[in-house]
Amino acid sequence: MTIQDVNSSLALGADGARPANTGAFGRKALQLVGDLATRFGVLIAFALLWEYGGRLGFLNSAVIPPLSNVIAALRDGLVSGPLKEDLGISLTRAGVAFGAATALGIPLGLVMGQLPTAEKLIDPLLQLFRQTSALALYPVFILLLGLGETSKVFVIFWASLFPILLATIGGVKEVDGKLIEMARVYGARRLTIFRRVVLPGAVPQIFVGLRLSATTALLMLIAAEMIGANHGVGFQVMNAQYNFQLPLMFASIVLLALLGLATNYAILGLQRRLCRWNAAA
Amino acid sequence: MSATQAALRGEVSIRRLSKAFTLNDRRLDVLRGLNLDIRSGECLVIVGASGSGKTTLLRILAGLEQADAGEVDIDGRPVAGVGAERAVIFQEPRLLPWLTVLENVTFGLDIRGWSKARARAEARHYIELVGLGDFADAYPRQLSGGMAQRVGIARALTVKPEILLLDEPLGALDAMTKIAMQQELSRIWREEKVTMILVTHDLEEAIYLADRVLVLPKIKSQPPRLIDVNLPRPRERSSADFVALREELLAEFGLH
Ligand SMILES: Nc1ncnc2c1ncn2[C@@H]1O[C@H](COP(=O)(O)OP(=O)(O)OP(=O)(O)O)[C@@H](O)[C@H]1O
Numbered sequence A: 001m002t003i004q005d006v007n008s009s010l011a012l013g014a015d016g017a018r019p020a021n022t023g024a025f026g027r028k029a030l031q032l033v034g035d036l037a038t039r040f041g042v043l044i045a046f047a048l049l050w051e052y053g054g055r056l057g058f059l060n061s062a063v064i065p066p067l068s069n070v071i072a073a074l075r076d077g078l079v080s081g082p083l084k085e086d087l088g089i090s091l092t093r094a095g096v097a098f099g100a101a102t103a104l105g106i107p108l109g110l111v112m113g114q115l116p117t118a119e120k121l122i123d124p125l126l127q128l129f130r131q132t133s134a135l136a137l138y139p140v141f142i143l144l145l146g147l148g149e150t151s152k153v154f155v156i157f158w159a160s161l162f163p164i165l166l167a168t169i170g171g172v173k174e175v176d177g178k179l180i181e182m183a184r185v186y187g188a189r190r191l192t193i194f195r196r197v198v199l200p201g202a203v204p205q206i207f208v209g210l211r212l213s214a215t216t217a218l219l220m221l222i223a224a225e226m227i228g229a230n231h232g233v234g235f236q237v238m239n240a241q242y243n244f245q246l247p248l249m250f251a252s253i254v255l256l257a258l259l260g261l262a263t264n265y266a267i268l269g270l271q272r273r274l275c276r277w278n279a280a281a
Numbered sequence B: 001m002s003a004t005q006a007a008l009r010g011e012v013s014i015r016r017l018s019k020a021f022t023l024n025d026r027r028l029d030v031l032r033g034l035n036l037d038i039r040s041g042e043c044l045v046i047v048g049a050s051g052s053g054k055t056t057l058l059r060i061l062a063g064l065e066q067a068d069a070g071e072v073d074i075d076g077r078p079v080a081g082v083g084a085e086r087a088v089i090f091q092e093p094r095l096l097p098w099l100t101v102l103e104n105v106t107f108g109l110d111i112r113g114w115s116k117a118r119a120r121a122e123a124r125h126y127i128e129l130v131g132l133g134d135f136a137d138a139y140p141r142q143l144s145g146g147m148a149q150r151v152g153i154a155r156a157l158t159v160k161p162e163i164l165l166l167d168e169p170l171g172a173l174d175a176m177t178k179i180a181m182q183q184e185l186s187r188i189w190r191e192e193k194v195t196m197i198l199v200t201h202d203l204e205e206a207i208y209l210a211d212r213v214l215v216l217p218k219i220k221s222q223p224p225r226l227i228d229v230n231l232p233r234p235r236e237r238s239s240a241d242f243v244a245l246r247e248e249l250l251a252e253f254g255l256h
């Protein structure tokens, strides 16, 4: 075999047609079922256990109603019950707070990440605030802002500000100085370097911060609504428990979990679109 | 008038250039009164032991580092900072990972305010020149080291520099890719008629590419040496003259 022979067979192997296979369809279907089973198998088993646990006698269905009852309560609550209103109120609180945290945290982080001296000066304070539980500060916020919406939104804002702020600062600081130098060699000025190198380089970290902040916002939302609120999904968890409407209580919990999942997936989806270069092709 | 200016394109004059660093309270003389004239369109290769100041010299020429004393003139004008007539190719490709090959190659032109369409057409020309026509839409993470380095070279060529500064551009490549890239660099240098100043550790690479080789001494009391490479191009690595010159360079490092 000559070298040319080796080359041509290599080339064929690289971009040659895939062999047609009649059994391929059945195998694909099987593989799909297998994929679904590994992804959702445990989840489905959990749902089945929940549903039938009471009937099989190892769950106390007086405390933990079957899943189908919870789903029915969720549907009723959202269509004609209190959950519809509660969801709207909760989404507004978390949304406003998260929006404000993002609107302040990202620009501030971008600036601070580029000013090492300012960052060094403020960092100890940031670390202190970050380590101080926002819940511990909630009474202070109530004293300052009253027991109404403002203190609730503010405590959520406060808690979700730090993840996005610190992630943005970190993202900017981690941008490769060699890339900045490269841009300088091509004559880029500060603003261009920021727009074309620093900002895109920090985007993956910013997304990490966004997801952390969103999770924090939802956690804080629930906590704030459990303390001195009379609306909201978090309030409904406590209220339903107090009134022994257990399907409604679990429905509220499930709703909060779904909210968290939906937020996470929405941010992930946005990240996938904006950071195609970063993902595995 | 215009004829003399054309002759001046990419001419470098280095006068009494000195640079020292302070390292652990100790003064480290890296360059000591270096004098050197680099001709327009010449290929000058700088070799020298690790720490002899090759990168420092190149960074001063690029305008990324300031000399302590002495001056560098390019086409009769003193160097102050980076300049549009110079492009740098670093040891790493330094591609922006979020841009495709094509977008990376247009980077310098974007900054110079070219329209998108013109920049893309120009970039495509250089992408073809470095043999990456099929990879214009690939992202850097999808390229091999050699391919990425070629993208960096294409990006530098788009801005039509008079002087191309290269710091061990092929240092990270395997032996075979390296030889192919040396041939490519030699061809690009001829076609683009650019003054090329290249740092390398590889003596064979130096002799293959250089009109002259500058040997920076490790011991600063010794003066730098300039060695002419008067071999016909394209050069034959196994020719007697080539091998003899390689021996001579090795002797410069006391490795004989
Ligand atoms: N920013 C700096 N601060 C302190 N010392 C430095 C700095 N940059 C370079 N040096 C010192 O200057 C000397 C020359 O460095 P340089 O990078 O120019 O060497 P080089 O010839 O390129 O070496 P190599 O072949 O290893 O790349 C080294 O001893 C190095 O420690």
Ligand SMILES: [Mg+2]
Binding pocket: B054, B055, B056
């Ligand atoms: Mg070096």
